[in-house]
Amino acid sequence: MNHSYSGNSSKYFIFFIIVFIFIFFESCSNNLPVKKSLRTSFELINQDSSKISFPDDFKGDITVMSFMYTNCPDVCPMTTNNLRMLQEQLKKDDIKGVQFVELSFDPDRDTPPILKKYADVRSIDEKNFQLLTGNKKVIDSLLKVMNIYAIPSDTINYDNGGFTYSFIHTDRITLIDKESRIRKEYKGSIVDEKEIIKDIESLD
Amino acid sequence: MLLLIIAFVSVFVSTGNKVEVKDAWVRTGAAGLNSALYFKINNNSENPDTLYKVTSNIAQHIQMHETYKKNDMMGMREVKSIIIQPNSSVEFKPGSYHVMLMDLNKDLKEKDEINFILYFKSEGDVNIKAIVRSN
Numbered sequence: 180m181n182h183s184y185s186g187n188s189s190k191y192f193i194f195f196i197i198v199f200i201f202i203f204f205e206s207c208s209n210n211l212p213v214k215k216s217l218r219t220s221f222e223l224i225n226q227d228s229s230k231i232s233f234p235d236d237f238k239g240d241i242t243v244m245s246f247m248y249t250n251c252p253d254v255c256p257m258t259t260n261n262l263r264m265l266q267e268q269l270k271k272d273d274i275k276g277v278q279f280v281e282l283s284f285d286p287d288r289d290t291p292p293i294l295k296k297y298a299d300v301r302s303i304d305e306k307n308f309q310l311l312t313g314n315k316k317v318i319d320s321l322l323k324v325m326n327i328y329a330i331p332s333d334t335i336n337y338d339n340g341g342f343t344y345s346f347i348h349t350d351r352i353t354l355i356d357k358e359s360r361i362r363k364e365y366k367g368s369i370v371d372e373k374e375i376i377k378d379i380e381s382l383d
Numbered sequence: 384m385l386l387l388i389i390a391f392v393s394v395f396v397s398t399g400n401k402v403e404v405k406d407a408w409v410r411t412g413a414a415g416l417n418s419a420l421y422f423k424i425n426n427n428s429e430n431p432d433t434l435y436k437v438t439s440n441i442a443q444h445i446q447m448h449e450t451y452k453k454n455d456m457m458g459m460r461e462v463k464s465i466i467i468q469p470n471s472s473v474e475f476k477p478g479s480y481h482v483m484l485m486d487l488n489k490d491l492k493e494k495d496e497i498n499f500i501l502y503f504k505s506e507g508d509v510n511i512k513a514i515v516r517s518n
Contacts, residue, residue, distance in 0.1 A: 252419040252483045253450050254457045256410055260518050296413035300490050301517060333460050335485070337444045343485060347458030368457070368478055 211362040211378060217355070221321045223282075223313035226294040231311060233280070233321065234359040240278045241382055242355040243375070245367050246327045248285035248346055249297045256301075258352065258367035263303055265372055269379070276357075277379060279308040284322055284329035284348060286312045325361075327351060356382045401428035402467070402506035407499070407513035409441075412484070412491045418442075420482035420499060420513055421475045426467040428505070434473075435464040436502040443486035450478050459483070477518075491515045 220235040234242065245262055247255035262279050269277055283289035289297075294310040312318070322329060329348040336342045352370060354363040363378055365371075403425040412418030426432050437445050447462045457478075465480065467473045475481050482499075491497065495515040500508050 249413075250417050252410070252412075252417040252485075253448070253459060253477060253481050256412075256419075257477050257518075263517075293416070297416065300411050300413040300492065302493075328456055330456075333458055335444075335446065335461065335483075337485075345459055347453060347456050349455065350457045 214361040217359040223311045225309045228291040240276050242278045244280045244353045254368045261370045281310045283312045286315050404511050407511045408516045409513045411517045414489050418484045423474045425472045429469050433464050433504040437482045439499040441497050442484035448483045449480050
């Protein structure tokens with residue numbers, strides 16, 4: 180009787196060990212939970228005035244996405260530069276299948292030619308880096324899906340009586356997997372490049 | 384008489400560069416768009432000084448601004464003047480104080496050098512050259 184009890188204990192022990200090992204390796208192989216699936220596609224335009232369906236046109240690749248406006252002098256260019264540096268590092272590491280996207284939340288001013296100028300002066304390699312703009316309502320809907328806030332504020336008055344405006348906005352980089360699912364979000368202006376590369380590799 | 388000479392010498396010696404502006408750089412930017420100027424100010428004197436204006440022919444409009452954070456969102460607002468306390472430094476850096484260059488008159492490309500004049504209440508005008516960088 181004792182012998183039978185001991186045998187059952189061993190079986191339970193082995194079963195729990197197997198379950199533990201399975202859970203352990205499963206969590207290590209993909210430790211980024213799905214935050215949201217992007218089910219709707221949004222019709223936008225890139226810096227070359229080409230039509231882009233987001234996220235449909237990016238399916239099959241990992242996408243690193245950020246949000247900006249070109250009249251921003253400080254925070255947004257920091258984010259753009261972080262994406263550019265990340266793009267350079269992935270090239271050096273020979274990591275392929277990653278697209279970079281920056282969405283403007285200021286489509287009234289950020290037309291395709293303006294986005295093109297913004298990219299050109301920064302020597303952005305546009306092979307896998309697109310800047311997107313489009314219809315304001317469409318962009319607002321997409322921002323809502325991406326949980327990004329961008330509110331016109333802080334009017335800047337010029338000495339000659341003119342004025343411009345800036346935005347108060349979310350500072351964000353979003354990592355999207357090959358199946359158009361948001362997997363992780365980071366601060367945009369200050370990033371840990373190694374962390375993002377590690378996360379990209381974990382999705383590959 | 385000796386005291387008078389010492390006082391005279393100290394006045395004229397002390398009119399040297401008590402305010403230093405170092406490590407000035409400008410972010411790359413496209414003509415018609417905006418950019419920002421950054422630098423570090425050292426006030427080596429025993430009195431506070433105030434930076435109240437920056438000028439250059441590189442942009443149509445120039446203002447001092449600060450970036451602020453509010454509920455995980457980032458914004459910016461104008462700052463009319465900045466006081467640099469005695470024997471202290473103030474740094475204009477990304478995500479903080481910056482000189483906003485609005486409606487650039489030309490493209491700012493890496494390694495270009497741009498002239499600026501900084502106006503201080505005590506030190507007066509300080510001419511600087513800033514190098515264009517991409518970060």
